[in-house]
Amino acid sequence: EASDGTVYFTDPPYGFEGLNSSPLKEMSVNGVYRLDPDGQIIRLVDDMTFPNGVVLSPDERWLYVSQSDPNAPLVRRFELARATGVGDGETWFDAQPFMHEVGGLPDGMAVAASGHVFLAGPGGVLVVSPAGECLGRIFTGRPSANCAFGEDGRTLFITAQDRLLAVRTKVTGLGRF
Numbered sequence: 001e002a003s004d005g006t007v008y009f010t011d012p013p014y015g016f017e018g019l020n021s022s023p024l025k026e027m028s029v030n031g032v033y034r035l036d037p038d039g040q041i042i043r044l045v046d047d048m049t050f051p052n053g054v055v056l057s058p059d060e061r062w063l064y065v066s067q068s069d070p071n072a073p074l075v076r077r078f079e080l081a082r083a084t085g086v087g088d089g090e091t092w093f094d095a096q097p098f099m100h101e102v103g104g105l106p107d108g109m110a111v112a113a114s115g116h117v118f119l120a121g122p123g124g125v126l127v128v129s130p131a132g133e134c135l136g137r138i139f140t141g142r143p144s145a146n147c148a149f150g151e152d153g154r155t156l157f158i159t160a161q162d163r164l165l166a167v168r169t170k171v172t173g174l175g176r177f
Contacts, residue, residue, distance in 0.1 A: 006035065140165060
């Protein structure tokens, strides 16, 4: 959620038997959306195969969107522009080199005040610099679906299949604590 109350979200086809081919799927694409404080919903992105996690940069200039696609496991970055939605976006981080034998795909994300992105996915949580370079992995030994900062802002909570993990960090996460 942005500081002005704008909410960004994705609609991957998870939960539908057959995913994109499910007869229950109502949208023709898997999109990234913006819900404005006045209730208006705008689709910002319609060219990602499986958009999933979404997070804003600390200055709210950039929107990061993870793609949980085994053929293109990546995070795209979009420069926000309120009047037109988002720019074309760019591949900001390619997770393919970090795919691990324990599985997992780019999924939920959390961002630190420093601009570092914590990307849940292959084998745990990848710590990615604001420049899009992987600095390391918090190894969970299993695919990890999500992460969020909590408590005093320096504890990263990680969901990893049947586990909830808590890791103290040297950075402070963004959000309400």
